[in-house]
Each structure stands twice: as C-alpha cells, then as structure tokens.
Amino acid sequence: MSVAGESGRAQQMRAKAQEMKDEAARTSDPKERKRLTDQARRLQEQSEQESRGGNQGMDPM
Secondary structure, eight states: OOOTTOOHHHHHHHHHHHHHHHHHHHOOOHHHHHHHHHHHHHHHHHHHHHHTTOOTTOOOO
C-alpha cells in the first residue's frame, strides 16, 4: 500500500516496522517479542508522521 507523494524514508520505515513485526511473531522469547513489537510500533508512528509532512506537535482537532 503506497500513498502518492509519500517520502521514500517513510516507506522504508514502514517496511522495517513490518520486518520487525514478522520477526516478533517468529521469536519464542517474550522479552524479545515485546522489544521488537514496541520498536515496530514506534517506527510505524514515525513513518505516519513523515507521510503527513512531519507536523509534529500540531493537533488537527
């Protein structure tokens, strides 16, 4: 799923987040699974900010 005009950096971050989620699903160590899941979630959030133009700190509501 690609958004027109989305930065290459945001796409890379989203791909890396998906890789981490996949790796978390494969690992049997609960601590490692949580670490990977948390890191993937942070990357996903960052990629969403990048794709929105980096409007950090601005509340749309």
